[in-house]
Amino acid sequence: MVFLKRIGGRKSDELRKITITRDYTKYAEGSVLIEMGDTKVICTASIEDKVPPFLKNTGTGWITAEYSMLPRSTHSRKVRESSKGKIDGRTQEIQRLIGRALRSVIDLKSLGERTIWIDCDVIQADGGTRTASITGAFVAMADAVYKLYKDKVIKTMPITSFVSAVSVGIVNGEKILDLCYEEDSNAQVDMNIVMTNKGEFVEIQGTGEEFPFTKEDLDCLINLGQIGNKNLIKAQKEALGEISKAILGEEIEVVIATNNAHKLNEMRNMLSELNIKVLSLNDLGFKEIKIEETGSTFEENALIKAREIMKRTGKISIADDSGLMVDVLGGRPGIYSARFAGENSTDKQNNEKLLKLLNGYPLEKRGARFVSSIAVVFPDKQEFTVKGTCEGKIALSPRGENGFGYDPIFIVDGYDKTFGEIEKDVKNRISHRAKAMEKMKLELEKRILL
Numbered sequence: 001m002v003f004l005k006r007i008g009g010r011k012s013d014e015l016r017k018i019t020i021t022r023d024y025t026k027y028a029e030g031s032v033l034i035e036m037g038d039t040k041v042i043c044t045a046s047i048e049d050k051v052p053p054f055l056k057n058t059g060t061g062w063i064t065a066e067y068s069m070l071p072r073s074t075h076s077r078k079v080r081e082s083s084k085g086k087i088d089g090r091t092q093e094i095q096r097l098i099g100r101a102l103r104s105v106i107d108l109k110s111l112g113e114r115t116i117w118i119d120c121d122v123i124q125a126d127g128g129t130r131t132a133s134i135t136g137a138f139v140a141m142a143d144a145v146y147k148l149y150k151d152k153v154i155k156t157m158p159i160t161s162f163v164s165a166v167s168v169g170i171v172n173g174e175k176i177l178d179l180c181y182e183e184d185s186n187a188q189v190d191m192n193i194v195m196t197n198k199g200e201f202v203e204i205q206g207t208g209e210e211f212p213f214t215k216e217d218l219d220c221l222i223n224l225g226q227i228g229n230k231n232l233i234k235a236q237k238e239a240l241g242e243i244s245k246a247i248l249g250e251e252i253e254v255v256i257a258t259n260n261a262h263k264l265n266e267m268r269n270m271l272s273e274l275n276i277k278v279l280s281l282n283d284l285g286f287k288e289i290k291i292e293e294t295g296s297t298f299e300e301n302a303l304i305k306a307r308e309i310m311k312r313t314g315k316i317s318i319a320d321d322s323g324l325m326v327d328v329l330g331g332r333p334g335i336y337s338a339r340f341a342g343e344n345s346t347d348k349q350n351n352e353k354l355l356k357l358l359n360g361y362p363l364e365k366r367g368a369r370f371v372s373s374i375a376v377v378f379p380d381k382q383e384f385t386v387k388g389t390c391e392g393k394i395a396l397s398p399r400g401e402n403g404f405g406y407d408p409i410f411i412v413d414g415y416d417k418t419f420g421e422i423e424k425d426v427k428n429r430i431s432h433r434a435k436a437m438e439k440m441k442l443e444l445e446k447r448i449l450l
């Protein structure tokens with residue numbers, strides 16, 4: 001057997017470099033550029049609110065695909081099919097294959113009476129354009145369908161599995177994965193394998209171009225196809241990030257990284273209208289996790305807490321670091337608010353210490369603000385922080401039973417009441433934490449399309 005060195009020095013079971021860029025163009029509901037080595041395909045998914053005649057009034061949706069190659073996607077210019085006035089057999093076959101592959105992983109009933117148009121346009125061809133089209137089109141379709149779900153146009157996510165496709169073949173007697181053009185044109189056996197994330201097969205197209213092949217050859221090629229598709233689906237999941245869970249109908253979970261039950265309640269409350277599952281450390285079996293707040297700002301401390309909890313739970317982690325800044329104390333107690341009267345001090349001790357320090361100051365000199373920094377850390381280590389503040393004054397003595405911490409001695413601007421006296425729903429609309437959480441939700445939405 002002649003062992004050929006593969007182009008680019010790839011191993012026989014190695015894919016080319018995969019790049020999946022979402023939101024590649026601006027108008028389509030789903031738009032993806034997929035690059036498999038030098039093969040580049042733009043895949044878009046467009047939603048139309050009608051179905052072909054044979055599905056009218058059935059409540060069932062449809063997915064259809066078109067495929068084409070740009071004139072200079074190939075070595076020499078290929079005449080546009082539109083100029084020829086008809087599409088050739090190869091194009092016909094490929095677009096049907098793409099349509100079948102995508103329809104196999106979607107429940108058309110829950111899609112409702114609408115059509116998803118998939119357009120795959122090859123801008124550069126170096127082998128495997130139909131398989132790259134399927135892999136890219138799935139991501140575009142997932143984005144488009146998720147938008148319908150997010151906009152509450154459909155009630156459930158209709159996608160049942162991921163689907164991807166890869167070519168395998170026998171070249172110079174060697175079985176290889178993901179053939180580039182040159183390998184493909186020398187192949188004795190050429191096969192396209194379409195699979196789901198559950199390891200099921202959707203389609204296998206295989207031809208002994210020059211020689212017949214054996215059952216052993218076939219098994220070996222299928223194994224290569226499994227390896228390839230597994231890695232392609234991994235790339236699709238990475239490209240889709242957190243929304244890949246929602247696409248599969250799995251709930252997005254976040255954990256609130258705090259030991260403070262009051263904070264937890266407030267944050268749960270503020271997240272309640274989002275379509276996510278909010279977990280506490282307790283829910284995950286963690287009791288009193290001690291995390292040293294060694295940062296010198298609220299942001300740093302919030303990040304320290306969120307990073308640590310993400311590391312331990314593997315889930316999207318949200319932490320708040322907050323405190324009270326009093327003007328005449330130069331911003332103290334600030335990040336030391338929880339330990340103002342010493343390590344493990346109680347809220348009551350902290351309040352007493354603060355009132356003592358402000359003894360003799362009239363109300364107009366007791367200006368203060370609450371600050372909350374919220375950090376979010378994702379399993380892929382992406383992270384961000386946001387901040388909210390709430391202006392007020394320190395009361396002359398504690399008032400009210402609501403809330404926690406410094407609430408009984410904080411008179412919030414615009415009200416004659418302390419946070420201890422104010423209704424919890426009002427505090428949760430106007431507080432520092434409420435403001436930070438509003439910003440946080442906007443950022444979160446950008447990343448996980450809630």
Ligand SMILES: O=c1nc[nH]c2c1ncn2[C@H]1C[C@H](O)[C@@H](COP(=O)(O)OP(=O)(O)OP(=O)(O)O)O1
Pocket residue numbers: 257258259260263293320321322323324337338339350370403404405406407419431433
């Ligand atoms: O809305 C509030 N109403 C009253 N007091 C508040 C508020 N927000 C923060 N605070 C005070 C409480 C604590 O003295 C310090 C936060 O310290 P901070 O380290 O962020 O929280 P923590 O130790 O209670 O819980 P954890 O770190 O586990 O999230 O600021």
Ligand SMILES: [Mg+2]
Pocket residue numbers: 293338
């Ligand atoms: Mg703390």
